[in-house]
Amino acid sequence: RQWRKSLPVDANGSVLLNLETAMELALLHSREFQQQKEALYLSALDVTYERFQLGPVPFAGVSGQVSQQVDEDTSDFQSRAKAGFRGIAGRGTSWVVSLANRLSIELSGGDVEVGGSLANLTLTQPLLRGASRRIYLEKLTQSERSLLADARSLEQFRQGFFLHVVLGSNPAYSVGGSGNISPISPPSTGVSGFLGLVQELQRIRNQEANVAKLNDSLLQLEAAFEAGRIGSRLQVDQARQALFNGQSRLLAAKSSFANRQDGYKLFLGLPPDLSMQVMDDYVESFRLSDPELVRLQDEVNNILSSVRNPDEVSTIESLRSYFDQIIGMQIRTELSMDNLRADFSKFEQVLPLRKKGFASLRKRSDLKELGMGEDTFRDRDLDNLMEELNSTINGVSSSFRVFYQSLDQWNDESESLPVDINRGRLSVLLNGFSGTLLELSLVKASARLESIIMEEILISPKDSTEIASSCRMDWKNNRATLVNVWRKADLAKEDLKSDLDLVLSGDLGSDSMGAGQFESDESRIRVGIELDTPLSKVRERNRYKASLLRYQQARRSYIAYEDSVLRAFRAHQRLAKLFQLNFELSRAAVRGAIAQVDLARMRLDEPPQPGRNAQFGATTARDLVNALNDLLDASNSFVEVWIGFEAMRMRYAYDLGTMQLSDEGIWLDTAQ
Numbered sequence: 001r002q003w004r005k006s007l008p009v010d011a012n013g014s015v016l017l018n019l020e021t022a023m024e025l026a027l028l029h030s031r032e033f034q035q036q037k038e039a040l041y042l043s044a045l046d047v048t049y050e051r052f053q054l055g056p057v058p059f060a061g062v063s064g065q066v067s068q069q070v071d072e073d074t075s076d077f078q079s080r081a082k083a084g085f086r087g088i089a090g091r092g093t094s095w096v097v098s099l100a101n102r103l104s105i106e107l108s109g110g111d112v113e114v115g116g117s118l119a120n121l122t123l124t125q126p127l128l129r130g131a132s133r134r135i136y137l138e139k140l141t142q143s144e145r146s147l148l149a150d151a152r153s154l155e156q157f158r159q160g161f162f163l164h165v166v167l168g169s170n171p172a173y174s175v176g177g178s179g180n181i182s183p184i185s186p187p188s189t190g191v192s193g194f195l196g197l198v199q200e201l202q203r204i205r206n207q208e209a210n211v212a213k214l215n216d217s218l219l220q221l222e223a224a225f226e227a228g229r230i231g232s233r234l235q236v237d238q239a240r241q242a243l244f245n246g247q248s249r250l251l252a253a254k255s256s257f258a259n260r261q262d263g264y265k266l267f268l269g270l271p272p273d274l275s276m277q278v279m280d281d282y283v284e285s286f287r288l289s290d291p292e293l294v295r296l297q298d299e300v301n302n303i304l305s306s307v308r309n310p311d312e313v314s315t316i317e318s319l320r321s322y323f324d325q326i327i328g329m330q331i332r333t334e335l336s337m338d339n340l341r342a343d344f345s346k347f348e349q350v351l352p353l354r355k356k357g358f359a360s361l362r363k364r365s366d367l368k369e370l371g372m373g374e375d376t377f378r379d380r381d382l383d384n385l386m387e388e389l390n391s392t393i394n395g396v397s398s399s400f401r402v403f404y405q406s407l408d409q410w411n412d413e414s415e416s417l418p419v420d421i422n423r424g425r426l427s428v429l430l431n432g433f434s435g436t437l438l439e440l441s442l443v444k445a446s447a448r449l450e451s452i453i454m455e456e457i458l459i460s461p462k463d464s465t466e467i468a469s470s471c472r473m474d475w476k477n478n479r480a481t482l483v484n485v486w487r488k489a490d491l492a493k494e495d496l497k498s499d500l501d502l503v504l505s506g507d508l509g510s511d512s513m514g515a516g517q518f519e520s521d522e523s524r525i526r527v528g529i530e531l532d533t534p535l536s537k538v539r540e541r542n543r544y545k546a547s548l549l550r551y552q553q554a555r556r557s558y559i560a561y562e563d564s565v566l567r568a569f570r571a572h573q574r575l576a577k578l579f580q581l582n583f584e585l586s587r588a589a590v591r592g593a594i595a596q597v598d599l600a601r602m603r604l605d606e607p608p609q610p611g612r613n614a615q616f617g618a619t620t621a622r623d624l625v626n627a628l629n630d631l632l633d634a635s636n637s638f639v640e641v642w643i644g645f646e647a648m649r650m651r652y653a654y655d656l657g658t659m660q661l662s663d664e665g666i667w668l669d670t671a672q
Helices: 002-006 019-027 031-052 138-167 195-224 233-268 281-286 291-308 314-328 330-362 378-418 419-451 461-473 472-496 536-603 619-656
Strands: 015-016 057-069 076-089 093-108 112-126 277-278 499-509 518-534
Touching: 015 019, 019 031, 019 138, 019 233, 019 291, 019 518, 031 076, 076 419, 138 195, 138 472, 138 619, 195 233, 195 277, 195 281, 195 291, 195 536, 195 619, 233 277, 233 619, 291 314, 291 330, 291 419, 314 330, 314 378, 314 419, 330 378, 330 419, 378 419, 419 536, 461 472, 461 536, 461 619, 472 536, 536 619
Parallel strands: 015 277
Antiparallel strands: 057 076, 076 093, 093 112, 112 499, 499 518
């Protein structure tokens, strides 16, 4: 298929799907969007036909017959031809101009006779019913109004189609709908579409990071068990079971994502077997877990498992091969530290905005309903967070320096020590290195967490409704629909009048032997009046009363539409406040979960105290596993709140009618 060659693909032949690519593919391949453009084209065809009907319309006709009298051998062929123009002008005046001619052929003798020409002009002027320019132009006017309404509908459908591509639902009506005035649906917090794929992909990223942390925790617990600091194998088995459950959920999430991706391909108009890779750059700042760091943790854990296995590592050369791999990771760890410092620097930059957001939250009255006081969101809490992060970053950097110094020392002393001792010393070093990587991932998540801001949206339902009344395309169409219903009522009132027409007709003819040679004695002029007064107007009266009722129904529907728009903006106002508060609460939940994981991890690194029981508590493994799972849930909720807020912002711009799209169909977000 040639069209596949035009798709944006990578070296592996996979379509790289970001927001721009998704919109481009949808506009090109979506069956639904193509159908809407075709509906507008069909509406334009109606206008061209009505305009044609009002102009000079040509007509022509020919009739012929062969006749033969009984008991005679001769037969004649006679034909009549008629051509002309007809149209409407002035105050509903209809006119017809025609020219007729007769042709006679005697079939037995071959004589041909052409003649009997007749030129005619007929004018009919209504005096009562239909005696108005507006009346006879009504069909054209209505088709033009319908075309304008469909053009507005297509523009609004483009806006709704963007929401469909990004959020998975289109609140716009189709082009060429029934013309009924219907209330709009309130905004929804559910998200699918492209953002749904991105959210699902971020969940997978979080789950992968969770599996890496569970694997690291399992190795630390196994090391503690071997060192005698865990008295029961049960805690190790609990950690292993949690790892298996995490891996199972990861596989299920990937399978669900693949199914969801296939459905999205069909929506875009693409075959489901097309290879596609979703690019999650849209939530780059919400990647609390660095994928590169996750891969680094997995590699270190695999090396640590191999080093601990005597059957797999039995010589000093094999230990040195792993030593070389760890040394090769130094550049990657330094790069991760540089990225961490960049995230921390961003936190410093947005700190004034964070404090401004806290000040706005402190002014809210609904905090007291949640049992929160004015000291809940304090500026000094942010300052303390910055100091703690800076201290932790310095501590992690110092741990890496100490590790690589110790690793070099191990390398220098490895020749003089037995393999088992080297293996044990390297295992201890790698176990500490793995813990430092875990700490790095946690502090990196903290720095990114604190550097994310949510712009506050102040929504006034009353002001938003006034803007929407002049900007929303469907609002304009609904006003036009109400006027259309009134126009139909006015037309029904016109039908109550009687038909009274003034008719003027003139003929100019010729004799049968002089075709086209018109003579005055063969011409005539007729003037008359045609009056048609039905004995009853019950049907017309009922139609008029029904049209008045339909107008009142349309008026009530229009008022209900206005109320539904106001309701939608009130819902937007509530959602904006809810998302702003939930965003900070979710951030606090992630912050608390990170602290729990850090405390549980530090408990495993605590050296035995002299004179005390060196074993860990009976719930150490369970506490660590629960803390990691809580961190996973909190991270997912944090992303979900932000994506819900982004969906609300897009829907709010659509409901206002101020959503501007680029030529590529992408929302031009003026707030960014």
